Structures are given as C-alpha cells and as structure tokens.
Amino acid sequence: MNTVLLTGGSGFIGGHLSRVLAEHGLNVRCLVRSTSDKEELEKQGASIVVGDLSDRESLTRAIKGVDVVVHAAGAMKSLTHQEMMRVNGEGTSNLVSVCANRTSPPVFVLVSSIAAAGVAMPGRPIREKDDCKPVSKYGLSKRAGEIAAAAFADRLPVTVVRPPIVFGGGDQHGFHLFQPIWRFGIHPVPGMRHRRHVSLIHAADLAEGIVLAAEKGARVIKDDAEREHFQQGCYFVSDPQHVRYSQLGTLIGRAMGRRLIFKLPSPDLVIIALGGANSCLARLSGRARVFSFDKAREGTAGHWICSPERIQQELGFAPKASLEDRLQETVDWYRNNNWF
Numbered sequence: 001m002n003t004v005l006l007t008g009g010s011g012f013i014g015g016h017l018s019r020v021l022a023e024h025g026l027n028v029r030c031l032v033r034s035t036s037d038k039e040e041l042e043k044q045g046a047s048i049v050v051g052d053l054s055d056r057e058s059l060t061r062a063i064k065g066v067d068v069v070v071h072a073a074g075a076m077k078s079l080t081h082q083e084m085m086r087v088n089g090e091g092t093s094n095l096v097s098v099c100a101n102r103t104s105p106p107v108f109v110l111v112s113s114i115a116a117a118g119v120a121m122p123g124r125p126i127r128e129k130d131d132c133k134p135v136s137k138y139g140l141s142k143r144a145g146e147i148a149a150a151a152f153a154d155r156l157p158v159t160v161v162r163p164p165i166v167f168g169g170g171d172q173h174g175f176h177l178f179q180p181i182w183r184f185g186i187h188p189v190p191g192m193r194h195r196r197h198v199s200l201i202h203a204a205d206l207a208e209g210i211v212l213a214a215e216k217g218a219r220v221i222k223d224d225a226e227r228e229h230f231q232q233g234c235y236f237v238s239d240p241q242h243v244r245y246s247q248l249g250t251l252i253g254r255a256m257g258r259r260l261i262f263k264l265p266s267p268d269l270v271i272i273a274l275g276g277a278n279s280c281l282a283r284l285s286g287r288a289r290v291f292s293f294d295k296a297r298e299g300t301a302g303h304w305i306c307s308p309e310r311i312q313q314e315l316g317f318a319p320k321a322s323l324e325d326r327l328q329e330t331v332d333w334y335r336n337n338n339w340f
C-alpha cells in the first residue's frame with residue numbers, strides 16, 4: 001500500500017483521515033469538488049484531483065495508479081431523499097465500478113455508517129452479523145452504498161467500515177451537541193427517561209481503524225450483496241465504552257469545567273415536530289440542514305450502540321485515548337479555534 005485515493009477529504013472525517021494516512025507514510029491523493037475547500041489538504045501535502053462522484057470520467061482519472069481507495073465522501077444532509085441516494089448510493093456505485101474496471105483494481109474501503117445497520121436492542125450492541133434494518137432515509141442511502149460496493153466484491157477487494165457517532169475537532173455537524181452545554185449548561189436529551197445509549201468514536205481513532213481495514217481487513221463476499229448482512233469484511237469501528245446520551249452531556253460538561261448540566265428531557269413527539277419544521281424551513285430556504293425530520297426519526301428510534309469486538313479481535317484495533325480524553329481534546333479544539 002503506497003498511494004491512496006481519498007474521497008471526502010475536504011469534509012470533517014476526511015480531514016482527519018488525510019492527516020492520519022500521511023502519518024502512515026502514504027501518498028494521499030484527494031478527490032475534491034471544484035467548490036470544495038482544499039486549503040487544509042494542500043497544507044497537509046495531499047495532491048488534488050477535481051471531480052465529482054456523479055462524473056465517472058473524473059473518477060477514472062482519480063484512481064489511476066492508486067493501491068487503495070478510501071471512500072469517505074457522502075451526503076449527511078440533503079433536501080430530498082433522491083439527492084441523498086444519488087450521492088451515497090449511486091455515487092458509491094460509480095466509484096466502485098470504475099475501480100473494478102481497472103486491470104489491477106485497488107482495495108476499496110467504504111466508510112458507511114451504523115445508520116445502515118439500524119438500532120440495537122436495549123443492552124445488546126448491534127453486530128456485523130445482525131440483519132440490517134435502517135430506520136431513516138440516510139440509513140437507507142448508506143445501505144444502498146454498501147450493497148453497491150458488495151455487488152463488485154468478486155472483482156476487487158472490498159471492506160466496509162461502519163462508524164457510530166463520530167466526533168472531533170472541525171466537526172460542524174456535531175457542534176450542536178457541544179454548543180448548548182457551553183453556552184447555557186443545557187443538554188437536550190431525546191425521550192423522557194434518559195435511557196438511550198450511544199456509541200462514539202473520535203475521528204482520529206476511526207482513521208486508524210480505516211488504515212487497519214485497508215491493510216489487513218477481511219473482504220466482503222459478493223453473495224452478501226443479496227443478504228441482509230455481511231458475513232465478513234465489515235467492521236463497526238467504535239470506542240468500546242457506550243454511554244447514555246444523557247451521560248454524554250455530563251462528560252462534555254466535565255471537559256468544559258462545568259459541574260452542573262441540566263438534562264432537558266425532550267419528548268419524542270417534540271423532537272419529531274422540530275425536525276419536521278426544520279425540514280420545511282430547509283426547503284423554503286433551499287439549504288439542507290443536518291437536523292431534519294429524517295435525523296429526528298433516527299434520534300428517537302432507540303439505542304445506537306455497536307460492538308467493536310470484531311475489529312478488536314481480527315485487526316487488533318483499539319482507540320489511542322479514552323473517550324473522556326478525546327472529548328477533552330475536542331472541547332479544547334472548539335475553544336482554541338473560537339467556535340464557541
């Protein structure tokens with residue numbers, strides 16, 4: 001493994017990935033759009049190819065001579081379900097198919113999501129062998145990307161990684177979790193009983209998991225494109241500790257030096273109504289928002305916990321720092337970069 005094509009390098013996770021890939025001594029080439037912010041990537045020494053997941057010709061140019069493709073580009077928000085499917089489903093299909101057409105195809109690592117798998121039963125983290133039951137349009141689109149990649153698994157090595165909530169410096173989407181705690185000491189918690197649990201991973205640890213998956217991960221079997229789950233070649237990359245969503249507020253507050261955090265119970269119906277209102281405003285303004293009806297549906301669906309046992313056992317993965325330390329780093333990043 002020498003040269004890596006990274007998609008989504010201008011995004012939050014991609015920014016961390018590009019740095020970690022370079023730290024591993026790899027040549028990093030980034031596929032970015034003409035409108036993407038390339039400044040940080042150029043500072044990190046990555047080479048740039050301008051293109052788009054919908055433009056197969058640009059993808060063919062971008063994959064020339066690379067040993068590995070890490071596909072981290074994706075749509076986390078959109079005005080319509082079709083738009084999300086176009087990027088996460090068809091975009092992945094375009095990229096994997098041009099890779100498969102090469103005489104010696106690269107290893108293909110897809111950054112999917114726990115949303116493709118769906119929610120866990122109380123007290124039982126979801127595992128790779130569980131059947132996928134996405135509960136949101138976003139989850140359906142990420143699952144469509146997984147199926148598209150698996151459909152080519154007889155022609156190139158494919159590995160799928162599924163992160164849960166990813167956090168870290170530079171995350172705009174996740175900032176809404178930190179900001180109310182910083183400003184008002186308030187942590188809104190979906191549901192009335194404060195019982196929902198979540199798994200998390202810091203973006204730098206996720207990037208290390210992705211490097212392991214590229215280097216020595218098992219590969220997906222093509223027949224699994226027709227099944228409800230992957231028998232191999234798919235990994236949840238998560239911190240082993242999962243926490244109650246309400247407790248997450250306490251941990252973030254502690255990292256900010258706040259001892260008292262008010263956990264604001266927010267009934268599911270209220271969350272759904274606010275998500276619906278936000279979706280309407282997004283349509284009126286023509287600008288997609290992260291918190292939407294679809295996100296509200298996810299947030300109220302249940303426990304978003306997964307087991308990292310497979311990646312720990314097969315690839316020796318472990319986060320480099322504790323969840324508490326990673327939250328501290330993230331708070332420090334937001335503070336030092338004047339985001340608060």
Ligand SMILES: NC(=O)c1ccc[n+]([C@@H]2O[C@H](COP(=O)([O-])OP(=O)(O)OC[C@H]3O[C@@H](n4cnc5c(N)ncnc54)[C@H](OP(=O)(O)O)[C@@H]3O)[C@@H](O)[C@H]2O)c1
Nearest residue numbers: 008010011012013033036052053072073074113163165166
């Ligand atoms: N953040 C999380 O908590 C989380 C959790 C699980 C999985 N994931 C997955 O991780 C991946 C990265 O997420 P993120 O949080 O880093 O999102 P992000 O900050 O919104 O970044 C998305 C990236 O995808 C690029 N992109 C979007 N549409 C594209 C297209 N048509 N062609 C080429 N590039 C395109 C964006 O380019 P521009 O800069 O030009 O917009 C950007 O670089 C996504 O696939 C997401 O589904 C994220």
